[in-house]
Amino acid sequence: MSEPxxxxxxxxxxxxQLQQGIEGMFFAYRGFTADPDRILEDLNxxxxxxYGRAHHRAVHFIGRAPGTTVKNLLxxxxxxxxxxxxxxxxxxxxxxxxxxxxGSDRRERNLYLTEAGAALERQLSQVQRERMRAAYRAAGxxxxxxxxxxxxxMMDKEMRKKYGALRxxxxx
Amino acid sequence: MSEPxxxxxxxxxxxxQLQQGIEGMFFAYRGFTADPDRILEDLNxxxxxxYGRAHHRAVHFIGRAPGTTVKNLLxxxxxxxxxxxxxxxxxxxxxxxxxxxxGSDRRERNLYLTEAGAALERQLSQVQRERMRAAYRAAGxxxxxxxxxxxxxMMDKEMRKKYGALRxxxxx
DNA sequence: CTTGGAATGTCAACAAAGCTGACATAAACT
DNA sequence: AGTTTATGTCAGCTTTGTTGACATTCCAAG
Numbered sequence: 220m221s222e223p224x225x226x227x228x229x230x231x232x233x234x235x236q237l238q239q240g241i242e243g244m245f246f247a248y249r250g251f252t253a254d255p256d257r258i259l260e261d262l263n264x265x266x267x268x269x270y271g272r273a274h275h276r277a278v279h280f281i282g283r284a285p286g287t288t289v290k291n292l293l294x295x296x297x298x299x300x301x302x303x304x305x306x307x308x309x310x311x312x313x314x315x316x317x318x319x320x321x322g323s324d325r326r327e328r329n330l331y332l333t334e335a336g337a338a339l340e341r342q343l344s345q346v347q348r349e350r351m352r353a354a355y356r357a358a359g360x361x362x363x364x365x366x367x368x369x370x371x372x373m374m375d376k377e378m379r380k381k382y383g384a385l386r387x388x389x390x391x
Numbered sequence: 392m393s394e395p396x397x398x399x400x401x402x403x404x405x406x407x408q409l410q411q412g413i414e415g416m417f418f419a420y421r422g423f424t425a426d427p428d429r430i431l432e433d434l435n436x437x438x439x440x441x442y443g444r445a446h447h448r449a450v451h452f453i454g455r456a457p458g459t460t461v462k463n464l465l466x467x468x469x470x471x472x473x474x475x476x477x478x479x480x481x482x483x484x485x486x487x488x489x490x491x492x493x494g495s496d497r498r499e500r501n502l503y504l505t506e507a508g509a510a511l512e513r514q515l516s517q518v519q520r521e522r523m524r525a526a527y528r529a530a531g532x533x534x535x536x537x538x539x540x541x542x543x544x545m546m547d548k549e550m551r552k553k554y555g556a557l558r559x560x561x562x563x
Numbered sequence: 564c565t566t567g568g569a570a571t572g573t574c575a576a577c578a579a580a581g582c583t584g585a586c587a588t589a590a591a592c593t
Numbered sequence: 594a595g596t597t598t599a600t601g602t603c604a605g606c607t608t609t610g611t612t613g614a615c616a617t618t619c620c621a622a623g
Contacts, residue, residue: 232524232527232528234520235561235562237520237523237524237527238455238516238520238561239539239557239558240523240527240535240538240539241423241451241516241519241520241523242455242554242557243538243539243542243543243554244419244420244423244542245448246542246546246550246551246553246554247416247541247542247543247545247546248416248420249469249546249547249550250545250546250547250550251413251416251545253547269578269579271578271579271580272579272580273579273580273581276417279413283410283414288599288600289599289600289601290598290599290600297421298580298581298582299581299582299583300599300600300601301581301582301583301601301602301603302580302581302582304600304601304602305579305580305581306580308601308602321599324590324591324598324599325589325590325591326588326589326590326591326598326599326600327590327599327600328599328600344410344413347413348406348409348410348413350545351409351412351413351545352404352409353544354541354544354545355404355409355412355541355544356404357540357544358537358540358541358544359537359540361533361537362536362537362538362540362541363412363537363541364534364537365530365531365533365534365535365536365537365538365540365541366412366415366534366537366538366540366541366542367411367412367415368529368530368531368534368537368538369419369526369527369530369534369535369537369538370415370416370418370419370538371415371419372525372526372527372529372530373419373422373423373522373523373526374418374419374421374422375421375422375425378418378421378422379418381418382414382415382418385411385414386411389407389410390407441607441608443607443608443609444608444609445608445609445610460570460571461570461571461572462569462570462571470609470610470611471610471611471612472570472571472572473572473573473574473610473611473612474609474610474611476571476572476573477608477609477610478609480572480573493570496569496570496619496620497618497619497620498569498570498571498617498618498619498620499570499571500570500571500572564623565622565623566621566622566623567620567621567622567623568619568620568621568622569618569619569620569621570617570618570619570620571616571617571618571619572615572616572617572618573614573615573616573617574613574614574615574616575612575613575614576611576612576613577610577611577612578609578610578611578612579608579609579610579611580607580608580609580610581606581607581608581609582605582606582607582608583604583605583606583607584603584604584605585602585603585604586601586602586603587600587601587602587603588599588600588601589598589599589600590597590598590599590600591596591597591598591599592595592596592597592598593594593595593596593597
């Protein structure tokens with residue numbers, strides 16, 4: 220895997236440059252989560268719920284891969300089943316998510332968003348997409364390609380697989 | 392991958408492409424924090440401490456901008472002073488961080504890493520830089536430029552300012 | 564000089580969201 | 594028949610965030 224030493228040699232990757240990448244990830248992630256966080260906070264004030272980032276993530280990935288199993292969601296999110304279960308329980312009690320017994324393997328629960336769940340998901344993902352769209356626009360198409368390449372290279376191998384699976388599932 | 396008609400036709404930013412960007416951020420951030428998390432977990436098992444991501448962040452930014460004030464750190468981290476204080480207290484008690492009364496304004500505390508603190512910081516940032524370096528290498532210099540552009544465009548304005556200030560401080 | 568506001572520290576109480584360990588059930592696999 | 598897998602649940606604990614209240618110290622403006 221000998222990278223051909225291209226024009227601008229990557230030997231010039233100083234610690235300072237890497238440090239800036241690290242801080243860039245930190246600050247950008249802050250922005251990335253800010254809008255949905257704010258929306259949830261508002262919703263919590265008006266309703267009787269108390270949803271946070273954990274609920275957002277669950278709703279996002281269920282909406283993204285309808286019919287996914289609890290096990291798959293656990294792997295994607297990287298939390299314990301107890302932690303996820305607490306979240307799923309409230310989402311199901313509130314009628315945002317429903318679980319159907321698996322067709323082939325009846326131990327599994329296939330998770331789906333209800334209409335209400337899908338509505339929340341849309342509301343949350345909309346603002347997040349808006350920010351992403353603005354950032355993509357500002358940086359330009361060439362930068363976007365690079366952005367995605369670096370992100371993918373930064374993932375753990377298993378996560379890269381999950382990431383690819385989501386992408387494939389969406390494109391069929 | 393269905394490349395959109397290149398050039399500047401960013402009108403072709405489909406929701407699917409944005410969704411992938413969102414998930415990319417999620418999975419990449421998981422990888423981004425994985426190595427330091429693991430190190431801290433190991434340290435905690437062997438020593439008497441119990442440091443987590445919050446301690447890592449504090450140590451990182453103090454090491455990055457020695458002499459920074461509590462107020463500035465609060466703005467960078469985006470948490471309450473009570474939350475930060477709990478972290479700083481343990482770090483100071485354990486002799487990893489020290490606070491000196493400010494020179495111009497004596498209400499301020501200027502924060503510094505001790506030698507032990509700097510050692511921990513190096514240990515944590517090393518693995519994180521390694522991952523960043525590997526990702527940068529794999530993606531190539533052109534991609535790195537794009538990556539940084541998108542990250543910066545994704546930040547909130549105030550965070551972009553803090554980000555720039557750190558960069559400037561390091562380059563004088 | 565006094566007074567108001569800013570920067571900091573601290574106490575108490577609480578919540579979100581992670582964790583471990585133990586145990587239960589049903590279904591699938593061998 | 595016995596083991597493993599997928600899921601759910603109870604109980605308890607930790608980290609890290611939150612509010613609210615209050616004290617101290619110090620700068621700066623009236």
